[in-house]
Amino acid sequence: MIKLSNVCVEGFRLLENVDIAIEPGATVIVGRNNSGKTSLTEVFDKFIGEHVGRFRLEDFSGAVRSQFVTAKAMRDGDYLPDAVLSALPTISLTLTFTYDENDDDLGPLSPFIIDLDPTCTRAIARIEYSSSLPMLSVLLDIPDYQEDEHANQVLFRHLRDAIPKAYAIRTFAIDPTDETNRRAFDKSTELSKLIHTGFVKAQRTLDTGKRGEADVIGKLMNKLFQTASNLNASSDDQEIAAQLKLSIAQLEQSMQGDFDEQLKGLLPALSTFGFPSLNDTELRPQTSIDVESLLTDNTRILYTSTDGVHLPEGYNGLGTRNLIYILLQLEALHKIYRSEATRPGTHLVFIEEPEAHLHPQMQEVFITQLNEAISTLSQKYPDELAWQVQFIISTHSSHLANAAEFDAIRYFLNEPSPTPGIRRTKIKDFRKGANSIEPDDRSFLQKYMTLTKCDLYFADKVILVEGATEKILMPRILKLVDEDSPDVSKLCRQYITTMEVGGAHAQFFYPLLDFLELKTLIITDIDAVRLEGTKWKKCPCAEAGRTSNNAIKRWFEDNEISVEELIAKTPQQKVSQFCRIAYQLPEDGSDHCARSYEDALILANLDRFEIEDDANAAIKAFERAQDFKKTEEAIRFAIQEDDWNVPKYIRDGLIWLSEPPPPPDEAPPLELIDPQVDGGMAEHNLVEAA
Numbered sequence: 291m292i293k294l295s296n297v298c299v300e301g302f303r304l305l306e307n308v309d310i311a312i313e314p315g316a317t318v319i320v321g322r323n324n325s326g327k328t329s330l331t332e333v334f335d336k337f338i339g340e341h342v343g344r345f346r347l348e349d350f351s352g353a354v355r356s357q358f359v360t361a362k363a364m365r366d367g368d369y370l371p372d373a374v375l376s377a378l379p380t381i382s383l384t385l386t387f388t389y390d391e392n393d394d395d396l397g398p399l400s401p402f403i404i405d406l407d408p409t410c411t412r413a414i415a416r417i418e419y420s421s422s423l424p425m426l427s428v429l430l431d432i433p434d435y436q437e438d439e440h441a442n443q444v445l446f447r448h449l450r451d452a453i454p455k456a457y458a459i460r461t462f463a464i465d466p467t468d469e470t471n472r473r474a475f476d477k478s479t480e481l482s483k484l485i486h487t488g489f490v491k492a493q494r495t496l497d498t499g500k501r502g503e504a505d506v507i508g509k510l511m512n513k514l515f516q517t518a519s520n521l522n523a524s525s526d527d528q529e530i531a532a533q534l535k536l537s538i539a540q541l542e543q544s545m546q547g548d549f550d551e552q553l554k555g556l557l558p559a560l561s562t563f564g565f566p567s568l569n570d571t572e573l574r575p576q577t578s579i580d581v582e583s584l585l586t587d588n589t590r591i592l593y594t595s596t597d598g599v600h601l602p603e604g605y606n607g608l609g610t611r612n613l614i615y616i617l618l619q620l621e622a623l624h625k626i627y628r629s630e631a632t633r634p635g636t637h638l639v640f641i642e643e644p645e646a647h648l649h650p651q652m653q654e655v656f657i658t659q660l661n662e663a664i665s666t667l668s669q670k671y672p673d674e675l676a677w678q679v680q681f682i683i684s685t686h687s688s689h690l691a692n693a694a695e696f697d698a699i700r701y702f703l704n705e706p707s708p709t710p711g712i713r714r715t716k717i718k719d720f721r722k723g724a725n726s727i728e729p730d731d732r733s734f735l736q737k738y739m740t741l742t743k744c745d746l747y748f749a750d751k752v753i754l755v756e757g758a759t760e761k762i763l764m765p766r767i768l769k770l771v772d773e774d775s776p777d778v779s780k781l782c783r784q785y786i787t788t789m790e791v792g793g794a795h796a797q798f799f800y801p802l803l804d805f806l807e808l809k810t811l812i813i814t815d816i817d818a819v820r821l822e823g824t825k826w827k828k829c830p831c832a833e834a835g836r837t838s839n840n841a842i843k844r845w846f847e848d849n850e851i852s853v854e855e856l857i858a859k860t861p862q863q864k865v866s867q868f869c870r871i872a873y874q875l876p877e878d879g880s881d882h883c884a885r886s887y888e889d890a891l892i893l894a895n896l897d898r899f900e901i902e903d904d905a906n907a908a909i910k911a912f913e914r915a916q917d918f919k920k921t922e923e924a925i926r927f928a929i930q931e932d933d934w935n936v937p938k939y940i941r942d943g944l945i946w947l948s949e950p951p952p953p954p955d956e957a958p959p960l961e962l963i964d965p966q967v968d969g970g971m972a973e974h975n976l977v978e979a980a
Contacts, residue, residue, distance in 0.1 A: 292398075293388050293389075295311065295387065295388045295412075296385075297330075297384070300380070301350060301380055301382060302329060302349060302350075302351060303348075303351060304329050304351070304704065305330065306351040306354070306714040307714075308326075308715055308717045311721050315661065316657050316682075317680070317681065317682045317683070318657070318684075318691060318699050319702060320700070322702075322748055322749075325703060325704040328492075328642070329715070330682070331682075331684070333381070333383055334487050336419075337417045337419075339487045339489060342478075343458075345381065347446065347453055351712075352711075353707050353709045353712050353714065357379040358378065358446070361430060362430050364377055365431070371426055374430070375421065380420040381420075382416060382417065383417045384414060384415070384464075385416075385485065386414050387412065387413045389413065390411070397483075397632065398483035398484040401475070402480070402484065404463050404471060405466055415485075416461070416463075416472075417460070417481065418462070421458075425455070425456035425457075429456035432445065459478065461477075462475070483635075485635065485638060486627065487637075487639070488623035489639075489642075492684075526670075612646050613652070620663060621667065623679075624667045624679075627678075628671060636680065637680070638680050638681075640683075641684075643684065645685055645686070645689070653693075654740075657683070657693065657694060664676065664679060686748060688744060688746075688747070692740045696720045697720055699720045700718070701718035718805060727805070735799070735802055738791075746806070748787075749787035749808070751811075752788075752803065752811070754788075754810060755788060756796075756814055756815060757792070757887070759887060759888070760788075760813060762921070766929075768781040768782050770933075770934075770936050771945065775945070779949055781948050794841075795841075796812050797844035797845070799812075804869065811943045812841065812870070812871045813939075813940060815873060815885065815887060816831065816837055816856060816885060818833075818837060831883040831908065832908060836852050837852075837853060845866070846863075856873065861942070872942065875942075877937070877938050882911070889914070891927070892914055892915060894938070895934050898934065899914060
């Protein structure tokens, strides 16, 4: 059995250089907007999909477009054509397949197996969009080209038209044991036999109130008819297609009788125009019906009603129509797969944003039901293997993403490139890179995220809080902190998700947050305790021995850290990689330190709780917090109270969270190495300066 196991994309849009493991079943792509998820679909579409070869200048990654400038300079210099060609950028898609070494017939994969290692069970196909030596003049020779401040603009304007002429798709087999061992294919026939792709795009025009075709489901009938007419389709499908053609033929025969005679009456006799040469010429209409046009333009899907009044397609809900559309698209793709004389080794189907218009419960079970649909479709062919399909599903749905297994998730992260002004995608592969998370912690996180439907995969930044009080108040707190922040770092202008994790669970998220490179503020309580007999009991900070907070202990890797040590920690010591921890601190100008969020709120707003600012303020705030009606007080400060003070430890943490990340290190400049002379032959190489 052949499976696609890995994909590497280079030089395409945000996918400057990414590597993605592909699951045997469904791979789930998640991430924020503009993180490169759609680019993955597009690169497959342009290499082996419906729009093969339709690349343009803008498809080259921003970081590699400068190589055109370098190649142009080399072309105008003394460099050999081979060196100029090697300097040009390429777009490539490298596919790694795995197979069973005991399988006697590997069919379409056989041409790509070029290694001599009997234990190797991998085969690599590489597809490149690149130029060639004969095309250098078309690509880089520009009449009246001058080196001035506008030279690059002239070059790129020329390249927009020249690239489609000078670039072409090339396919290679690569030896997994020796990358220098390659086999080139003259045509892409071998690749098309090895892998087929299918696309269920996100832009599904289902809303009748918007521009576009309303009866999109009905138009799928033509595609189903075409596959049913194929010689390799199932006998039942071929019989249905034959009966449809027979019905149309009978209809045509009927219409070409009386109908055409009546239609002839609408045509004038040509002799009436007075031209003698037309006296013996007669016009006669003949009506013909094309079954494909009939299905495409005149077939509508109706929903059956109990009273015989059937409802048009547009009368059903958008969610139902979306689900039906996806299922019918899968049926069409499945029939195309079955209709091939030689089945492809791998069928890769992309489904973009299946959650559109679906309610949360349907989103949660989508992947499970997808597997059920594959089984149901395959049952129509009991004497054949099940549909050998792999899915890549891109989504913005926390319900769908959190229901997926960790190993199936690929997190797309948009980050600044070392090249100034350029952004690129980094892919976090949970199967490859989340090994730092302990198995028990992984199980907890999977269950927790499924239950809470958190937006961890789609947020720009995250705030972890202990309880409902902090979560209810957080939107109000963000606005208060923003009042003193510059416009560029306003928290309310950033997509920040707040997760309630409790004081006993925040530490389970530490490795996951670092793996996602997600800037996170963990707001927790110092939870001061003192030893009474053999038990540690909660108390005011002034009387405490140490903290009972597991998140704090894990952060500082010290189970016996004292409250005094915690208060003395510097802001830098509270930051680790992409996370910062925040716990209670004395307010500016005060020696009092709160134990929990409730008494911290009181100490920061003593006048609103009618407590004197004296030596006993912390004790009074602690006692008052014991009877704190959390939800009522949260609503009071969220809605009723104005201009109250945010506790210092939270304000300091949010200011850190609001700040943009530091800029990446600048990429070293590219420079041309002087030619090396060997036997009178000059070779020129483009290298990156150290």
